Amino acid sequence: MATVTLTVNGKSVTATVEPRTLLVQLLREQLALTGTHVGCDTSQCGACVVHVNGDSVKSCTMLAVQANGAQVTTIEGLATGDKLHPMQEAFRENHGLQCGFCTPGMVMSAVDFAKHHKSPTEQQIREWLEGNICRCTGYHNIVKAIKAGTEAMGRTA
Amino acid sequence: MYNFEYRQAQSVADAAKAVGADEEAKLLAGGMTLIPTLKQRLAKPSDLIDLGGIAELKGIKREGNAVVIGAMTRHVEVATSDVVKGAIPALSHLAEGIGDPQVRNRGTIGGSIANNDPAADYPAAVLGLNATVITNKRRIAADDFFKAMFETALAADEIVTAVSFPVPEKAGYAKFPNPASRYAVVGVLVARTGGAVRVAVTGAGPVVFRQKEMEAALGKSWSADAIAGVKQSAGGLNSDIHASAEYRAHLVTVMAKRAVAAAG
Ligand SMILES: Cc1cc2nc3c(=O)[nH]c(=O)nc-3n(C[C@H](O)[C@H](O)[C@H](O)COP(=O)(O)OP(=O)(O)OC[C@H]3O[C@@H](n4cnc5c(N)ncnc54)[C@H](O)[C@@H]3O)c2cc1C
Numbered sequence: 001m002a003t004v005t006l007t008v009n010g011k012s013v014t015a016t017v018e019p020r021t022l023l024v025q026l027l028r029e030q031l032a033l034t035g036t037h038v039g040c041d042t043s044q045c046g047a048c049v050v051h052v053n054g055d056s057v058k059s060c061t062m063l064a065v066q067a068n069g070a071q072v073t074t075i076e077g078l079a080t081g082d083k084l085h086p087m088q089e090a091f092r093e094n095h096g097l098q099c100g101f102c103t104p105g106m107v108m109s110a111v112d113f114a115k116h117h118k119s120p121t122e123q124q125i126r127e128w129l130e131g132n133i134c135r136c137t138g139y140h141n142i143v144k145a146i147k148a149g150t151e152a153m154g155r156t157a
Numbered sequence: 158m159y160n161f162e163y164r165q166a167q168s169v170a171d172a173a174k175a176v177g178a179d180e181e182a183k184l185l186a187g188g189m190t191l192i193p194t195l196k197q198r199l200a201k202p203s204d205l206i207d208l209g210g211i212a213e214l215k216g217i218k219r220e221g222n223a224v225v226i227g228a229m230t231r232h233v234e235v236a237t238s239d240v241v242k243g244a245i246p247a248l249s250h251l252a253e254g255i256g257d258p259q260v261r262n263r264g265t266i267g268g269s270i271a272n273n274d275p276a277a278d279y280p281a282a283v284l285g286l287n288a289t290v291i292t293n294k295r296r297i298a299a300d301d302f303f304k305a306m307f308e309t310a311l312a313a314d315e316i317v318t319a320v321s322f323p324v325p326e327k328a329g330y331a332k333f334p335n336p337a338s339r340y341a342v343v344g345v346l347v348a349r350t351g352g353a354v355r356v357a358v359t360g361a362g363p364v365v366f367r368q369k370e371m372e373a374a375l376g377k378s379w380s381a382d383a384i385a386g387v388k389q390s391a392g393g394l395n396s397d398i399h400a401s402a403e404y405r406a407h408l409v410t411v412m413a414k415r416a417v418a419a420a421g
Pocket residue numbers: 042043044183184185186187188189190191192193208228229254255256257260263264265266267268269271272274276277278279311315316317318338339340341
């Protein structure tokens with residue numbers, strides 16, 4: 001067993017894990033942060049995307065021990081109380097989801113996108129979503145939501 | 158996933174000692190290939206030795222007429238580096254086309270070339286740009302590094318520390334990506350460095366290879382037209398659910414022409 005200490009959504013957490021424990025397992029099973037989803041076992045769907053030290057990563061393809069000492073943000077860490085994060089608000093406004101399974105990963109990926117793109121084109125958004133798969137929406141409203149959310153984040157930054 | 162012991166290596170020497178002492182131990186870089194492999198129970202290492210904490214393995218620098226990239230440098234860093242964009246834009250373009258943003262945020266150049274997946278992008282850059290692979294023991298020329306499918310010249314306790322890319326006069330990379338993973342169905346890197354032309358093909362065969370007929374044709378005349386008539390033989394090429402050997406052979410010429418056009 002190994003002991004890891006990391007900051008999750010601003011709070012310091014210490015946990016005992018097996019070396020083979022994935023970051024997503026630590027988040028979901030030990031910390032009960034079940035907003036982060038698992039949609040595949042091939043590292044391709046992006047339902048599990050969280051931020052580690054500010055970068056979007058697939059938490060199903062990272063060991064919890066590799067996140068020792070890191071700053072981790074999950075979907076639960078975006079809103080401020082009852083006030084949704086601008087990207088969450090944009091997904092709601094633009095109907096950027098249907099069943100919602102892919103949504104936490106989409107939103108976390110989109111927030112990282114917004115940090116690198118100030119006035120994005122549709123093409124840039126679609127390319128960025130290479131690692132996020134949605135079975136429901138056909139992506140159209142997700143792309144609209146990310147455009148709106150990115151612009152909103154630019155206004156509040 | 159089978160269980161294993163995990164340890165952060167303190168230095169390259171420390172990591173080399175750990176993998177040298179135990180043949181069941183494995184190095185862990187970005188984990189973007191190794192962790193999916195472990196999840197499928199396709200490997201059962203006793204120990205994972207994490208290279209993630211070794212600062213000397215990270216970073217990109219210009220050294221004379223070469224760009225030297227540390228083994229633990231992530232794809233995103235190569236894609237966005239001003240040094241790489243300025244000296245070898247084809248290389249930043251290649252890195253930007255690997256997988257997806259989250260794979261690029263973790264995966265490393267050292268892990269990619271050590272793994273030597275037949276459909277990986279970096280082997281085309283290493284071979285096409287005539288790079289030198291630097292390890293904890295020696296310097297290996299690109300022509301001697303990639304041996305066979307998932308097989309390289311690396312010894313069990315040998316660690317890639319950096320890759321040195323000579324700056325070319327012209328270089329371009331074009332790939333036909335697998336629509337799901339972005340791995341290369343066929344990827345071709347063309348380069349002219351110090352007057353010598355190289356054409357490296359990944360994805361098509363069991364291991365990256367040079368297309369010498371195209372090299373000769375481009376050596377005479379650097380233009381997409383010069384290679385339009387060069388046909389790659391389908392013999393020995395990969396055939397799978399994504400593409401037949403014949404289709405891959407056809408794509409080699411198409412991608413090579415596009416790569417020359419991209420190189421300008
Ligand atoms: C969804 C998905 C899509 C992908 N798409 C592409 C793509 O389009 N093109 C592409 O090229 N790749 C693609 N990849 C693979 C990705 O680029 C990996 O990052 C890369 O193949 C391995 O790098 P890594 O740092 O993750 O290595 P790891 O997975 O950590 O290690 C891979 C192997 O290399 C060994 N190793 C690692 N570092 C060293 C070193 N310094 N010295 C010696 N041995 C070492 C390890 O022991 C292991 O055997 C994709 C991966 C995923 C999950």
